Amino acid sequence: MATQPSLQLQLVTLLGQRMDESVYEVILPTTIGEISVFPGHEPLVSLAKPGVIAVRRQKTDPDTALEYFATSGGIIEIDPERVRVLVDEADHGDDIIEAESQKALERALKMRDNAADQVELEKASQLIDRHQTRLKVAGLRRHQTKTRFK
């Protein structure tokens, strides 16, 4: 049997390497829409926007086995056998606590409403983006576990 072509996913953040593993599929949020990357993809350099990265490790994995990361924007470099994602931060779905993110989002919204100047406003909207993504990942994660135990 021919060995299955694989894709090395390197997820690098400012706090170190989050992932360096062989996977089957990666779904990435780019500035011009979501793209799905499979092994053998043509070389491509693109920009990542804040959003959700989904990873399917095996071809046979169902959607409920997808792994999610909440990420900030960054750079994506794709080779036929490697995907390198450089982002400021990436949080694994398992590490996000929904209630905390919810509170943080509320704080950020309040901060935006009370922002005194442009710098604060910018900061607040960055925080809002960040926590909204995290909440989205947490939601996906919850949905996954629910369907898995049905």
Added chain:
Amino acid sequence: MASVQQLKSRIRSVNSTKQITKAMQLVAASKMRRSTAAVKETADYATAARELLADLAHDRDTITSHPMFQNRPIKRRLLIAISSDTGLAGAYNANVLKGLVTELKSDNEHHIHTDTLTLGRKVSQFASRLKEVKVIGSYEKLPDQPTGLEIKAILNEAIDRFVGLECDAVDLIFTRFHSPINQEVVVERLLPAGLASQSDYEQVSSEIRESRFEPSRDEVLDAVTERLIETQIVQALLDSRASEHSMRMMAMKNATDNASSLSSDLTLAMNKERQAAITQELAEISAGSEAVQ
């Protein structure tokens, strides 16, 4: 031979010096731990960023189209040197200054005009004393954990000059941190982007790559290049800080050890001196009583 009184006061002063160096050693050790952790955290990102830049620089159209990748013959060069604000860090600053002098000399031989941008008080003072060197800016008291704002000013200065054709290359001189006992001064190329060093150049695939860019080449390069170069500066600063604290810790440890051995030598000398005085007194008393009888 010094008197007991003199020796006593010397011991006291050596001991208080020792207390100070010991305290500095402890402070440097804890700072070192923090900055070493910071270096390790971002190291992966910085390496990936360097490789990515090198990959981009291997693309033929990038080199010709984007201003930050333009490879020109070097006639003017901007050197960014990183030192510390304070001394007492062993050979840390001296090494950086030595590296700077070597670069300046080689530029002089190749008839390259050099401007410098200095980060840290020690190198600022040194560069401002050199007649033939123009210091275009100096930054002091940068925090241990540099944030975007401080770096932005430096970055913009470098990019403006490079893109505005005021210099043909921008290099960083800093101390790379390998381990607490091993650091070296290195020169890293910031601009033109992607050519950090010769070894990097060989590491990545040497064939010219043809990648697609989405949304477009210019948009991607504009968004990415500045950010990746910023990462290089941040990493250089973190490396320098970690090196500084390690070297200061080692220097202070040596100073403390020296003070300890000096103090014990002096104590020995003082005890001998005191004993000699006692013996002498006894001899005088017995000689006196001998005379009375």
